[in-house]
Amino acid sequence: MKTLTVSVVTPDGPVMEDSFDMVSCKAEYGELGILPGHIPLVAPLTISAVRLKRGNDVERIAVSGGFLEVRPDKVTILAQSAEKPSEIDVDRAQESKTRAESRLQTKQDNIDFQRAELALKRAMNRLDITR
Missing domain, CATH: 2.60.15.10 (F0F1 ATP synthase delta/epsilon subunit, N-terminal)
Incomplete structure (x- = not known):
């Protein structure tokens, strides 16, 4: 094959x-x-x-x-x-996800929402492949 x-x-x-x-x-x-x-x-x-x-x-x-x-x-x-899944620190990825979510919920003008959204997507992707 x-x-x-x-x-x-x-x-x-x-x-x-x-x-x-x-x-x-x-x-x-x-x-x-x-x-x-x-x-x-x-x-x-x-x-x-x-x-x-x-x-x-x-x-x-x-x-x-x-x-x-x-x-x-x-x-x-x-x-x-x-x-690879074996290289991912799950605790660190979870902390990144939590941090990005809290930034997105903040209504401050100095928050870069696009950057926070990308950080959230990366953290969620890393967590998804470890499951």
Whole structure:
């Protein structure tokens, strides 16, 4: 059976490289499912989980935006940050979520709501893939 080589890279270096049967991720314009032989594609990613399927097993990686490059036999994810569930500090992610929620509930003019919303999305994404 054909597989895809998947590389996940951040500014800090490579996060993983392995072979998988399918890649599912959320681009800015919708959900993408990539199988071997897919047409070449470049798409911006949102803050979401990337699902990597091999047989009946599914691995997930939390990404905070970036880009997806697809070639017929290789998928490269260039992410601002990427974490495997085992690398996530759940307590710290929960604290980030609580802090972002309290900022969004504040009615002060000096609060950057867009930044707080992004922080909340990142924290929720990190918590979701650890479950």
